[in-house]
Amino acid sequence: MRIQVLGxxxxxxxxxxxxxxxxxxxxxxxxxVEKVSEIAEIMKFGVMMTPAIAIDGxxxxxxxxxSPQEIMGLVSP
Amino acid sequence: xxxxxxxxxxARQQPAPLIRSLCESMIKRFADWLVFEKLGLVPETxxxxxxxxxxxxxxxxxxxxxxxxYVVAVIRSYFPPERARKILGGKREFxxxxxxxxxxxxxxxxxxxxxxxxxxxxxxxxxxxxxxxxLVSSPTVNEVAMVMxxxxxxxxxxxxxxxxxxxxxxxxxxxxxxxxxxxxIEEYVLKLRVGDLPKVKPPAWSERHRDAxxxxxxxxxxxxxxxxxxxxxxxxxxxxxxxxxVVRAAGPGNPFAVPIAVLIGLPLYSNAAGTIPxxxxxxxxxxxxxxxxxxxxxxxxxxxxxxxxxxxxVKWRLLYxxxxxxxxxxxxxxxxxxxxxx
Numbered sequence: 001m002r003i004q005v006l007g008x009x010x011x012x013x014x015x016x017x018x019x020x021x022x023x024x025x026x027x028x029x030x031x032x033v034e035k036v037s038e039i040a041e042i043m044k045f046g047v048m049m050t051p052a053i054a055i056d057g058x059x060x061x062x063x064x065x066x067s068p069q070e071i072m073g074l075v076s077p
Numbered sequence: 078x079x080x081x082x083x084x085x086x087x088a089r090q091q092p093a094p095l096i097r098s099l100c101e102s103m104i105k106r107f108a109d110w111l112v113f114e115k116l117g118l119v120p121e122t123x124x125x126x127x128x129x130x131x132x133x134x135x136x137x138x139x140x141x142x143x144x145x146x147y148v149v150a151v152i153r154s155y156f157p158p159e160r161a162r163k164i165l166g167g168k169r170e171f172x173x174x175x176x177x178x179x180x181x182x183x184x185x186x187x188x189x190x191x192x193x194x195x196x197x198x199x200x201x202x203x204x205x206x207x208x209x210x211x212l213v214s215s216p217t218v219n220e221v222a223m224v225m226x227x228x229x230x231x232x233x234x235x236x237x238x239x240x241x242x243x244x245x246x247x248x249x250x251x252x253x254x255x256x257x258x259x260x261x262i263e264e265y266v267l268k269l270r271v272g273d274l275p276k277v278k279p280p281a282w283s284e285r286h287r288d289a290x291x292x293x294x295x296x297x298x299x300x301x302x303x304x305x306x307x308x309x310x311x312x313x314x315x316x317x318x319x320x321x322x323v324v325r326a327a328g329p330g331n332p333f334a335v336p337i338a339v340l341i342g343l344p345l346y347s348n349a350a351g352t353i354p355x356x357x358x359x360x361x362x363x364x365x366x367x368x369x370x371x372x373x374x375x376x377x378x379x380x381x382x383x384x385x386x387x388x389x390x391v392k393w394r395l396l397y398x399x400x401x402x403x404x405x406x407x408x409x410x411x412x413x414x415x416x417x418x419x
Binding site for chain 1: 157194265389
């Protein structure tokens with residue numbers, strides 16, 4: 001599984017990153033949360049509002065800082 | 078008999094619709110109870126009446142803020158940037174500028190999204206000037222500032238603020254468009270292929286409501302202190318800063334007050350709500366309303382952190398020219414208002 005957090009580096013993006021890492025830890029997954037901050041890369045996802053989170057290449061949420069619980073919900077539907 | 082120190086005292090003489098006066102009298106009764114019975118202050122003293130009014134105004138503004146921020150947040154949930162992008166897609170210059178400025182108000186926007194958003198617009202074929210109109214109106218026309226202006230100075234000033242913000246956004250974007258600075262966009266942006274966002278389901282009503290509530294709580298937490306601070310500063314300034322100082326330096330006698338105010342505001346940045354306490358205090362001390370609004374807008378409309386972020390997608394020259402146009406527009410508006418409102 002691949003979890004990517006898209007963001008250019010403002011406080012919200014860092015928060016989403018931290019929440020994603022916390023979710024991964026809580027679920028005991030062996031997954032590295034990747035930060036995508038290159039604009040060109042972010043645009044490939046078709047995202048216009050950061051921060052955003054993508055799981056296995058698919059954008060699951062954009063423009064919001066999800067809580068660790070919400071992220072856990074996305075990972076295991 | 079002492080009169081309440083806030084400028085809005087005069088705005089209270091407007092006839093108010095029934096619901097509004099009902100709410101206001103309920104809040105007033107609560108404030109009276111809190112100040113005179115719980116705290117034991119005497120209604121006939123200057124201090125007693127001042128604190129009573131202080132409590133009343135704070136409660137009123139915070140409630141107004143909560144309601145309006147919530148409503149705007151819900152409206153915003155219907156206008157994701159993708160929608161703005163679609164609406165602005167085929168439009169030509171001037172109509173596009175107007176639409177973009179209006180959409181900037183209802184589309185949620187945070188500085189860090191400036192780049193993806195801008196790129197998304199450019200890639201859709203939206204003219205550069207139209208995108209810039211959007212980027213001006215978004216931070217400038219802010220619902221929190223509007224509420225605070227409404228509460229402190231009356232609805233006319235609040236409406237004026239919104240109208241001018243939109244006007245400046247339209248004007249600045251349109252002029253920039255005429256300058257044909259497309260060559261200032263970084264080349265890689267033009268070559269980018271923006272991916273297609275998979276069809277995300279529009280949120281259910283309960284999700285919109287929950288998000289709006291979270292957002293409102295966040296705003297109240299962040300802005301609440303400023304509201305209290307603003308009203309408190311108004312009181313302190315009223316008591317201690319000599320009126321003559323501000324009036325002499327920046328009042329009607331000084332024709333350069335407006336450009337100076339704008340120049341001071343340019344390098345500064347604060348969210349709209351943060352400027353209100355300062356602006357209110359200065360107005361209390363005699364700063365003309367046009368000059369004050371100009372100061373406020375120049376602080377809010379041009380933000381150095383945002384410029385630095387945008388530098389990734391456009392060159393400095395465009396940013397300078399853009400800042401210059403917006404600054405001049407704000408100066409003109411400042412003069413206009415001073416002339417019209419005096």
